[in-house]
Amino acid sequence: MIPFLDLRAINLAQRAELLAAFERVLDSGWYVLGQEVQQFESEYAAWCGAAHCVGVGNGLDALSLVLRAWDIGPGDEVIVPSNTYIATWLAVTHVGATPVPVEPDSDSFNIDPARIEDAITPRTRAVMPVHLYGRPAPMDPIVEIARRHGLRVLEDGAQAHGASYRGQRLGAHGDAVAWSFYPGKNLGALGDGGAVTSNDAKLAVRLRQLRNYGSQRKYHNEEVGFNSRLDELQAALLRAKLPLLEAGNQHRAAIAQQYLEGLADLSPMLRLPTLASDAQSAWHVFVVRHPQRDALAQALAADGVGTVIHYPVAPHLQPAYAFLGLGRGALPMSEAMHREVLSLPIGPTQTQEQTRQVISAVRAAVLALQSNSGAAA
Numbered sequence: 001m002i003p004f005l006d007l008r009a010i011n012l013a014q015r016a017e018l019l020a021a022f023e024r025v026l027d028s029g030w031y032v033l034g035q036e037v038q039q040f041e042s043e044y045a046a047w048c049g050a051a052h053c054v055g056v057g058n059g060l061d062a063l064s065l066v067l068r069a070w071d072i073g074p075g076d077e078v079i080v081p082s083n084t085y086i087a088t089w090l091a092v093t094h095v096g097a098t099p100v101p102v103e104p105d106s107d108s109f110n111i112d113p114a115r116i117e118d119a120i121t122p123r124t125r126a127v128m129p130v131h132l133y134g135r136p137a138p139m140d141p142i143v144e145i146a147r148r149h150g151l152r153v154l155e156d157g158a159q160a161h162g163a164s165y166r167g168q169r170l171g172a173h174g175d176a177v178a179w180s181f182y183p184g185k186n187l188g189a190l191g192d193g194g195a196v197t198s199n200d201a202k203l204a205v206r207l208r209q210l211r212n213y214g215s216q217r218k219y220h221n222e223e224v225g226f227n228s229r230l231d232e233l234q235a236a237l238l239r240a241k242l243p244l245l246e247a248g249n250q251h252r253a254a255i256a257q258q259y260l261e262g263l264a265d266l267s268p269m270l271r272l273p274t275l276a277s278d279a280q281s282a283w284h285v286f287v288v289r290h291p292q293r294d295a296l297a298q299a300l301a302a303d304g305v306g307t308v309i310h311y312p313v314a315p316h317l318q319p320a321y322a323f324l325g326l327g328r329g330a331l332p333m334s335e336a337m338h339r340e341v342l343s344l345p346i347g348p349t350q351t352q353e354q355t356r357q358v359i360s361a362v363r364a365a366v367l368a369l370q371s372n373s374g375a376a377a
């Protein structure tokens, strides 16, 4: 049995460091917004090459608090990818603004800068590129378009901790980056957590206020804020895990390379992710495309290989977004991706031998599907 992601093994590999972090917090007697959060914020900001980091409750809050800090709300539009985890859209909806979906580049899965300009209206306030599956979105063209139209750029970095674009780690290419530390992310806590990185000092101050009841001084409230703080305990655990993130990402890159070599000749039936010439992916997931995706997933499951679909339903086709009135066929590229994508096992504890086993299972399944459809034709 090869699991899609072995979170238990990942965390047990650091059992001693995680227990030490827990004891430090327990013994400190201080459990919310203390030393550990402060230290994590400065360590993660430095790691990302950003001037500021503000820890918050989760990735969704990281996204929506930035939009609030920019006073984006009802009547405003925000450009989002048509294919993303629904949290990107929800953040826009939660502040009362309207998500305006833009279709991806068919090769990279990331938002297509050439299509962004067509979606801009007088109501547009911001663009939210998502570094989907860990691969950096094309930030230079996106920032250039945004600057020309006076728009903010909020990056959704939830899947891309440690990825780099044009030689620089993600963290401050746009105006702000929202991060999630959900357990399964490349940098994952043992519970919920999130953060925003940015070079904008004013934004950081506003976020510190918004995350803590709109308050900078205890019991004095400047605005109608929220309770969305990164836990002291989660910050301590993240500090223990941050030093291993780069090695974990390199291990993921080696697995990706092994897949790319072992599966290359199955093209065009099986479409593999491509490598960007100007960016280094964090390889959060390794996503292949196949016209008979569900049959492929079933065959792999029967062979003991765990897979996940990121994601089975496009955001505009979710009941939650029926009110936008974007029916089936409205965003055909996103819809086709959602029908065809399948994520293979990848993670910092996956062995070469396990990857080899996944490769032979995928090869057998793809070739069997090919000869079946040949027989049917």
Ligand SMILES: *Cc1c(COP(=O)(O)O)cnc(C)c1O
Pocket: 058, 059, 060, 061, 084, 085, 087, 088, 130, 156, 158, 159, 179, 180, 181, 182, 192, 193, 194
């Ligand atoms: C995980 C994820 C989020 C949300 O993060 P949470 O911490 O679960 O709220 C947002 N965007 C993307 C692209 C994600 O993958």
